[in-house]
Amino acid sequence: xxxxxAVAHKAGAPLTIETVQLEGPKEFEVLVEIxxxxxxxxxxxxxxxxxxxxxxPAILGHEGAxxxxxxxxxxxxxxAGDHVIPLYTPECRNCEYCLNPKTNLCQAIRSxxxxxxxxxxxSRFSINGERVLHYMGTSTFANFTVLPExxxxxxxxxxxxDKICYIGCGVTTGIGAVVNTAKVExxxxxxxxxxxxxxxxxxxxxxxxxxxxxxxxxxNPGKRELAERLGMTHFVNPKEVExxxxxxxxxxxxxxxxxxxxxxxxxxxxxxALECCHKxxxxxxxxxxxxxxxxxxxxxxxxxxxxxxxxxxxxGARGRTDxxxxxxxxxxxxxxxxxxxxxxxxxxxxxxxxxxxxEGKSIRSVVTF
Ligand code: NAD
Ligand code: DAO
Ligand code: ZN
Numbered sequence: 001x002x003x004x005x006a007v008a009h010k011a012g013a014p015l016t017i018e019t020v021q022l023e024g025p026k027e028f029e030v031l032v033e034i035x036x037x038x039x040x041x042x043x044x045x046x047x048x049x050x051x052x053x054x055x056x057p058a059i060l061g062h063e064g065a066x067x068x069x070x071x072x073x074x075x076x077x078x079x080a081g082d083h084v085i086p087l088y089t090p091e092c093r094n095c096e097y098c099l100n101p102k103t104n105l106c107q108a109i110r111s112x113x114x115x116x117x118x119x120x121x122x123s124r125f126s127i128n129g130e131r132v133l134h135y136m137g138t139s140t141f142a143n144f145t146v147l148p149e150x151x152x153x154x155x156x157x158x159x160x161x162d163k164i165c166y167i168g169c170g171v172t173t174g175i176g177a178v179v180n181t182a183k184v185e186x187x188x189x190x191x192x193x194x195x196x197x198x199x200x201x202x203x204x205x206x207x208x209x210x211x212x213x214x215x216x217x218x219x220n221p222g223k224r225e226l227a228e229r230l231g232m233t234h235f236v237n238p239k240e241v242e243x244x245x246x247x248x249x250x251x252x253x254x255x256x257x258x259x260x261x262x263x264x265x266x267x268x269x270x271x272x273a274l275e276c277c278h279k280x281x282x283x284x285x286x287x288x289x290x291x292x293x294x295x296x297x298x299x300x301x302x303x304x305x306x307x308x309x310x311x312x313x314x315x316g317a318r319g320r321t322d323x324x325x326x327x328x329x330x331x332x333x334x335x336x337x338x339x340x341x342x343x344x345x346x347x348x349x350x351x352x353x354x355x356x357x358x359e360g361k362s363i364r365s366v367v368t369f
Contacts, residue, residue, distance in 0.1 A: 004369075005125075005142035006350045007132060009057045011049030014351045015141065020059070020132060023124040025072035025146050032084055032147060035161035037140035038063035038341075039353035039365045040169050040197065041265075045289065046135070047354070052292040055116045058133040059125055062088045064140030065155075065165040075149045077320075083157045085168045085327070087319035088113075088136035090151040104180070104318045109148055113137040119148055140168075141350065143369040153323035156331055162344060162366050163337045166197075167326050169314070170364060171337060173287060174201020175326065176315015177261055178209060182285050186210030188258040191249055192232075193273050195223035197364050198287055199263035200230055200340055207231025208335065215252055217245075220360050226339060249276035260284045267296045274298050280306040287312055340364050 003022045006015035025031045040063050046054040068082040078084065092098050092108035109119045116133030117123055124146040125132040125139070139145045155164065174197075178184045190206045192199050195218040206214045207230065216223070216232040224235045234252055241248050249272075250256045256278030262270045265288030274284040275298060284307065290296075296309075303309070317323065329335045343356055343365040353365035 001144065003142050003144040004347060005059050006347060007057055007127070008047055008060050011047065011054060011056060015047070015060070017348055018127065020142065021126045022142070022144055022146065025070055026118070026120060027073045028075060028149050029072040029118065029146050030068055030075060030078055030149055030152055031070040031144060032066040032086065032152070033069050033144050034064045034066040034140050034142060034369060036065050036165040036366055036368045037061045038165050038168065038170065039350065039357065039367065041357065042169070042289065044354055044357055050291045053114060055133050058116055058135045059139040059142050059145070060135045061140030061142070062086070062136040062138040063165055063169040064138060065161040065168065069144070071149075077149060078152060078154060082154050083159070084152040085155055085164065085323050086138040086140060086145070086147055087151045087153055087323065088138050088169070089314040089317070089319055090137065090148060091318045091320040092150045093320070098318070104316050105313060106150070108150060109137065118146065141347070141367070143347070150320070153320045155324050155327040159327050159331055162368050163341060164327050164330065165366060166337055166341065166364055167323055167330070170197040171201050171335070172317045172323060172326055173312075173315040174198045174263070175205035175208070175335065176317040176322070177285050177287055177312045178202055178205030180316030181310065181312040182259045182261075182283060184209050184211055184259050187212050189213040189215070189253040191215045191217060191253065191257040191260040191273070191276055193217045193260065193262045193269050194264035194288065195227045195232075196263065197340065199261070200227060200363065202261045202263060202287070203227055203232050204230040204335055213253055215249060215257070217249070222360065226363065229339060230336065246272050246275045253278070255279070256282050258282055262286050262288050264288045265290050267294050270296050271298050274307055274309055275302055277307040282307045283310060284308070285310050285312055341366050344368060
């Protein structure tokens with residue numbers, strides 16, 4: 001079938017809106033009509049060329065929501081009409097990783113997904129017979145896409161697509177980092193570096209679990225108001241701190257953070273996030289994705305004296321199990337989404353979503369089809 005898509009032909013160039021050919025779903029695959037998709041920092045990272053795994057030409061997008069239109073042979077858990085959220089971290093419930101409660105990194109289709117291909121090693125997308133690659137196994141910048149069954153979470157059909165698409169990445173990553181990875185306890189003091197689409201969700205996750213001090217750190221003072229609405233108790237702009245930022249954060253938290261979260265992707269900030277943690281027990285969670293070849297460093301004594309460094313992907317969430325629950329949290333008013341969706345636009349204007357992100361003017365832009 002012909003579909004409408006934003007195609008990334010090469011790194012550093014704007015996306016082009018084109019008619020693309022999409023093959024139907026093969027065995028254990030599902031055809032989904034994408035109704036809405038968020039535009040995330042990670043799409044921009046890949047489009048910029050900084051992503052070492054970025055492949056072109058491809059159809060980017062990994063934060064979508066839509067409706068199942070057709071299922072391939074062997075699909076048992078979904079049927080036409082089901083409302084779904086695509087999962088860039090799938091959940092097969094059968095691989096060594098899915099069977100280990102310590103991780104959410106299902107490896108069932110990892111190698112082909114990383115090559116921009118479906119599990120059988122081919123792509124469903126093409127333009128005039130030339131192959132176009134999938135991206136993160138999701139490719140939500142198209143009005144129809146094909147995904148493996150294990151990469152789809154079935155969700156409440158009453159939930160609005162243009163809001164719950166954000167649960168496909170930003171919301172789950174931020175809240176999940178608090179709930180699943182750090183397991184923040186009530187009364188904890190938390191420091192969040194970067195108050196963008198991820199950091200704001202860490203803030204609301206920390207509020208949800210009953211954290212005490214929730215300190216937000218950002219060089220853009222324009223992020224303060226929304227962060228306060230979502231639960232931030234103290235704001236720190238590093239540009240306005242006289243003296244050492246780490247010492248200032250240790251002071252505010254009365255000895256250091258019980259948990260800190262790096263939601264930017266800068267190694268020097270990752271170091272600050274570790275070192276502002278409380279001696280003896282503070283844990284720092286890396287969420288931000290740094291550029292190719294970058295490395296983190298600290299004095300080993302920071303770890304010897306009880307601080308620890310951890311990382312998280314997709315908030316440690318097991319998508320098919322956890323994403324439907326997070327949709328229900330939204331429907332029940334336990335978490336907020338609407339206030340973070342600052343812009344909504346048609347596919348034709350998707351490049352504007354990237355511009356708004358780079359200019360720091362948006363939290364989340366959502367494309368509706
Ligand atoms: P964003 O651009 O919306 O937010 C980043 C924020 O950091 C901005 O508000 C910016 O002003 C602030 N900032 C920049 N430099 C700073 C500094 N030196 N000190 C303090 N604040 C600073 O980005 P986002 O969408 O929230 O994504 C954040 C990171 O998370 C990215 O690296 C993204 O790739 C990554 N990410 C990781 C996962 C995962 O599963 N681990 C999932 C999604 C996104
Ligand atoms: O299993 O090796 C693996 C890869 C898992 C990919 C996790 C990606 C998380 C960070 C990228 C940001 C996503 C938007
Ligand atoms: Zn698995």
